[in-house]
Amino acid sequence: KAGVTQTPRYLIKTRGQQVTLSCSPISGHRSVSWYQQTPGQGLQFLFEYFSETQRNKGNFPGRFSGRQFSNSRSEMNVSTLELGDSALYLCASSAGHRTGELFFGEGSRLTVL
């Protein structure tokens, strides 16, 4: 079974630009969640999508948004990039029925200059 796939793996943007990251979950998993990982803050929850609906949301500004498609693939978008948005963005998939194991991808490393 293929794991969670995230693209792109690395990207560099400048302040004010926007970025879209993509995540393909494990086949059969209907829940996709996104986390931001930084050295100072560890992993912080952004949002979760289940069957194309946002089910949970973390404490991030509205510049961070996401969506999920009917095939469970998900995208997250960050608009008006700031230097502090530089981070590793991790996608995790799960079956979504109960609090349980998350399967993480290798992440998309975003650098904002």
Place this chain on the structure above:
Amino acid sequence: QQQVKQSPQSLIVQKGGISIINCAYENTAFDYFPWYQQFPGKGPALLIAIRPDVSEKKEGRFTISFNKSAKQFSLHIMDSQPGDSATYFCAAGQTGANSKLTFGKGITLSVRP
């Protein structure tokens, strides 16, 4: 407000020794406590998890001890090996909140040969 706190911040252990990582949480609604292991360039992977109906869970060389009254849980790695060198995150979740986990900031474990 950091709801899950890990200690120590870093840990160096000799091969064959016992590695102990502690976590404390604040939200008494948490009822799921996983530990994730992350190697450089990889996403976190579930190591072991516990729910508050048991005080200890063991899987191979890894043991979680849980103290509900103290709101603390810990990871013990017996017979530590150089291959255990990684970053370890404790986390806490709440039934019904599904994929929304609150993570500690992580600790880097180095096991010396």
